[in-house]
Amino acid sequence: MANALIVLRQIVIMFIYMFIGFLLYKKELITREGSKSLAxxxxxxxxxxxxxxxxxxxxxAENTRLLIASLVGTAVLLGMSMLIAxxxxxxxxxxxxxxxxxxxxxxxxxxxxGVLGQDYVFYAAGFGAILNALQWTYGQSxxxxxxxxxxxxxxxxxxxxxxxxxxxxxxxxxxxxxxxxTSTLNSMSALNAPxxxxxxxxxxxxxxxxxxxTDAHIYKISAFRLIVIPLIxxxxxxxxxxxxxxxxxxxxxxxxSAPIGSNVAVYSQKLxxxxxxxxxxxxxxxxxxxxxxxxxxxxx
Numbered sequence: 001m002a003n004a005l006i007v008l009r010q011i012v013i014m015f016i017y018m019f020i021g022f023l024l025y026k027k028e029l030i031t032r033e034g035s036k037s038l039a040x041x042x043x044x045x046x047x048x049x050x051x052x053x054x055x056x057x058x059x060x061a062e063n064t065r066l067l068i069a070s071l072v073g074t075a076v077l078l079g080m081s082m083l084i085a086x087x088x089x090x091x092x093x094x095x096x097x098x099x100x101x102x103x104x105x106x107x108x109x110x111x112x113x114g115v116l117g118q119d120y121v122f123y124a125a126g127f128g129a130i131l132n133a134l135q136w137t138y139g140q141s142x143x144x145x146x147x148x149x150x151x152x153x154x155x156x157x158x159x160x161x162x163x164x165x166x167x168x169x170x171x172x173x174x175x176x177x178x179x180x181x182t183s184t185l186n187s188m189s190a191l192n193a194p195x196x197x198x199x200x201x202x203x204x205x206x207x208x209x210x211x212x213x214t215d216a217h218i219y220k221i222s223a224f225r226l227i228v229i230p231l232i233x234x235x236x237x238x239x240x241x242x243x244x245x246x247x248x249x250x251x252x253x254x255x256x257s258a259p260i261g262s263n264v265a266v267y268s269q270k271l272x273x274x275x276x277x278x279x280x281x282x283x284x285x286x287x288x289x290x291x292x293x294x295x296x297x298x299x300x
Contacts, residue, residue: 019201021203022201042199044159047163050192067171070123104131108258109121135160259286
């Protein structure tokens with residue numbers, strides 16, 4: 001029951017943010033062009049700060065060992081979800097992207113804190129950082145149908161990949177930013193959820209909401225994101241992350257069990273695709289996650 005309440009709380013917060021964006025668009029206080037500017041702020045300003053901030057943790061031998069295990073586990077679980085999504089949904093790149101990538105940070109991290117404790121959010125943070133980097137590279141390449149976006153040259157210039165490298169370097173070297181930089185990173189990172197959801201609300205205002213609940217195919221996509229991917233993730237994590245790594249494995253499974261991430265809509269608009277359809281996928285899967293995410297934890 002407690003886990004369901006955590007998920008419900010996050011969904012209510014998410015829809016409050018979305019309602020703000022919805023209302024601002026309907027009142028013509030934010031335009032479509034304005035939402036593109038907000039999306040650029042999110043992608044180029046906020047997300048890099050989120051990634052770097054996730055690694056601002058004191059380095060200890062235990063932290064280092066468990067972080068490495070979580071990064072390896074993340075690579076395996078995300079690789080699996082991307083493979084399944086691409087095999088089954090490659091004809092529709094928005095669905096491919098949506099099934100592959102969860103809303104780990106906003107929906108998953110509060111559950112990790114509630115089930116395992118705040119300390120374990122750090123091990124799931126690597127999941128979120130790598131997920132964001134993969135969305136920019138692999139995710140954009142499938143949305144745009146352009147393999148060059150995941151070429152070594154493109155990856156080397158990717159701000160999210162560079163942020164991931166910087167974050168890992170900061171952690172493994174034990175480097176400490178000045179307080180003013182740390183405070184800036186914290187403040188910018190705090191914009192992530194509100195800004196992403198407000199943008200989503202602007203997109204929702206341009207969507208036929210009724211059709212979201214009458215399209216059976218959207219239910220199918222949600223089922224793969226919320227049930228199939230988490231169950232396979234749980235099997236993999238339980239096989240390879242037992243013993244001392246058990247809690248890290250559970251943290252990754254929770255992150256992998258989150259609904260479709262809002263960035264699928266942001267990237268879809270950026271690339272000129274049908275972002276209103278992406279919004280439907282995000283919203284419907286988020287509503288159903290109030291049942292599926294606590295269920296996944298019970299099964300663990």
